[in-house]
Amino acid sequence: MSISPYLEKKILDTMLVDVYLSLHSADPGKSGASEIAGGSYARRPIIWDEVNGGLKTNHDNIEFMGMPSIRVSHIAIWEAPRGGNYLWGGALIDPKIVNAGDTFRIVSGSLRITLSEPQ
Secondary structure (H helix, E strand, C coil): CCCCHHHHHHHHHHHCCCCEEEEECCCCCCCCCCECCCCCCCCEECCECCCECCEEEECCCEEECCCCCEEEEEEEEECCCCCCCEEEEEEEEEEEEECCCCCEEECCCCCEEECCCCC
């Protein structure tokens, strides 16, 4: 069975309304573990572009200012700016070392989410 482009868009648009991005120092697993703490770190809201070809991307830069000194290796999506339900997580292509006080930035269009069918 395969999913229609209509349903793919509907699922992504419905799931990813009013969500927040978090940064992690290790794999968040299925619970959202290893979220970064310290400095001025706080989850950031995600503003999305429209689904295009089954792909949803962030519209604006997402900036985490006043970071603690840490290695960021994973990201996750949540329903709330604090606490809330963990939805989705994954590894960065290139983990980044962040110095205390730095800004960690995810450039517009580089956060990409798609649904894939099992093989």
